[in-house]
Amino acid sequence: MDGMSAAPTTPAAPDGRGVVRRIVHVDMDAFYASVEVRDRPELRGLPVAVAHDSRRGVVLTASYEARTYGVRSAMPTRMAQARCPHLILVPPRMDVYRQVSERIRAVFARYTDLVEPLSLDEAYLDVTDPREGPRSGTLIARAVKADILRETGLTASAGVSHTKFLAKVASDLHKPDGLTVIRPEEAQAVIDALPIAAFHGVGPATARRMAEHGIRTGADLRAQTLADLRAWFGAHGEHYHRVSRGVDERPVAPDRERKSVGVERTFETDLRTLSEVRAALPALAAALAVRAARAGYAGRSVVLKLKFADHSVVTRRTGGAPPAPDAAQFEALGAALLTPQLLAGRRVRLVGLSVTGHVPDTRTEPLQPRLFPLP
Template identity: 50%
Template sequence: MGRPEQLPGEEDIAASGEGGRKIIHIDMDAFYASVEQRDDPALKGRPVAVGGTRERGVVAAASYEARTYGVRSAMASALARRMCPDLVFVRPRFEVYREVSRQIHGIFAEFTDLIEPLSLDEAYLDVTDNHQGIVTATEVARQIRARIREETGLTASAGVSYNKFIAKLASDHNKPDGLCVVRPEQGLAFIARLAVGRFHGVGPVTATRMEKLGIHTGADLRRCSREFLAQQFGKSGDYFYLAARAIDHRPVRPDRVRKSIGSENTFFQDLFTHDELAAALLESSETVARHAARTAKAGRTVSIKLRYSDFRTLTRAKTLPAPVSDAATIQQVALALLAPLEPVEQGVRLLGVTLSNLGEGEEELVVTAEQLALAFE
C-alpha cells in the first residue's frame, strides 16, 4: 500500500507509534464457508451459506461467491435463499472449525506468546519481540499467512500496524487473502480517508446520525472536539475522538475470555416511538448475532439496557430454556423485555442488547416460538 498523505496542518499525534509496538490482526477469509469448500470439492466456486436451514434459521457464514448476491452472516436463511436461489446451505460443524482454529493458533504460538483471540477465526498478535527474531512485523505476517495456507489449505488476511484499532481496520482493507501495512507515520492519513461506517463501533444508525452532523470520514470526525462528541454520543464520544486521531493504547491481552456479547448505541436525538426503539434493538441484535456466529457461541440470557434523557438507567433480563444466537430471536426477546416499559414517558438516549450465559454453538441455534411463549408466561 502506498504511503498516504497527511492532512495539511494536522499534528501527527500517531507518529510516536504507540511506544513502538508491532501489532498484527489476522482474520481468516470466510472461515466456516471456506472450511466447508475445502472439505467438499463439489462446493468450490459455488455460493455457500453455513447455518440453519429451518424457516427461522440464520446464516452463520457466507462464502465470497454468496456475498456477491448480498448474502451476509446473521441474515435470516429465508431471506438469503431469496437473494441467491442457487445458495447451498451446509450445517455448521463447530468441532471441525474449533480444531482448525486450534491448528491456526498453534502457528501463531510459534511466533509469539502475546495472542488475543477474538473468535475462532481472528486474533491480535503482538510481535514486537517475536520468537523467530524477525525484524519486521510485515515479514512475520507474511510467514504466518504462508504457514496457514500450507498447513490448512485456507487463506487469511492480515493487518499490520502499531496499534490494535488500525491493525483490525487494515486486515479488512485488501480482503480476501490480503496484507495491508499501516506504519506510524501513515496512521492519521489512513484513518482520515475512511468512511465513518468502517469504524468499529459505528453501526448503521450511528453512521446515519454522524452523516446528518456532516461527519462522513475520519477527517471530518477529527475536526470535532472531544466535548462535542461527548455531547452527541455519550461515553462513545471519547472513543470516537481517539479513534479519529489513530490512538489506541490497549495492549494485546492473551487468554481473553468473553463472558458476554453486547452492543449499545447512544442516540443523537432521543427515541420515543415503538418503531424507533424496535429498529435500534434490531441493529444491536444483529451486531450481537454476528459476534455470536463468529465465535460459535450461543447464550441463554438476553438483557436490554435503557437510559432515559435524564440519565436514569434500567436493565431487564430473561434467561431462556435453550441457547440462542440469531438476530431475530434475540430481538424478539429484547422487544418482550421492552414492552412493559412502553410507552416511554421520557426520551430514550441509549439502548442496548447483551447476550450472556454463553456456551458453545449448536447445529441449530433456534428457540422455538412455543419455548419463547413459555419463557414469558
C-alpha cells in the same frame, strides 16, 4: 501500503520501553464458508451460505461469490435466498470450525505469547518481541498466513501496524488473502481517508448523526474539537477524538476474558410503543446469534437493555436454563422480558440484546486448550 504521504503528527504508539509496537490483526476469509468449500470441493466458485435452512434461520457466513449478490452475515435465510435464488445453504458444523480454529491458534503461538482472541476466526498478535523469526511485523504476518494456508488449506487476511485500530483497518483493506501494512508515517493519511463507518464503535445511526454535523470521513472527524464531540456523542466523543488522531494505546491482552456478547441499535426516531420495540428484536437476535457463534460463546442468561430519551437505562435478564444459541431463542427470550411496565410510557432511543455468563463448551476436545482459550 505504498504511496501514502507522511503524517508526522500521528504518534508511533510505543510500548513502555519506548519501542514502536508491531501489531498484527489476522482475520480468516469467510471462515465457516471457506471450511465447507475446502471439505466439499464441488462447492468451489459457487454462492454458499452457512445457515440453517429454516423459516427463522440466519446466515452465519457467506462466501465471496454469495456476497456479490448482497448476501451478508446475520441476514435472514429467506432474504438471502431471495437475493440469490441459486444460493447453496450448508448447515453449520461448529465442532469442525472449533477444531480448525485451534490449529490456527497453534500457528499464532509459534510466533508470540501475546495473542488476543476476538472470535474463532480473528485475533490480534503483538509481535514486537517475537518468539522466533525475523523482528518484522510484515514478514511474521506473511509467515503466519503461509503456515495457516499450508496446515488448514484456508486463506487469511492480515493487517500490520503500530496500533490495534490501524492493524484492524489494514486487514480489512485488501480481502481476501490480503496483507496490508500501515506504517506510523502513513497512518494519519489513511485515517483521514477512511469513511466514518469504518471506525470502531460507529454504527449506522451514529454515522447518520455524524453526517448531520458534516462528518463523513476521518479527516472530518479530526477537524472537530473535543468539546464538540463530547457535546454531540457524550463519553464516546473522547474516543472519536483520540482515534481520529491515531491514538490507540490498548495493549494486546492474551488473558482477556469475554464476559458477554451483545448487540445494540440506536434509533433515529424514538420508539414509542411496545410493538415498535418488539419489532426491533428479530434483527438484533439474528445479529446476536451470529456474533455469539463467531465468538464461540454460550451464556447463561439473555439480557434486554433499553435506553430512553432522557438517557436513563434499564436492563432485564432471564434466569433458569441457559438459552440455546440461536436467533429464534434469543428473540423469544427478549420478547418475554419486554413488558408494558418496563416502558411505562417512556420513549426508547436504544434497544440492546446480549448473552452473558459464559458456559464452557465441552462438545469437542480442544487440540491446544491452553494456547489460546476461547473468548
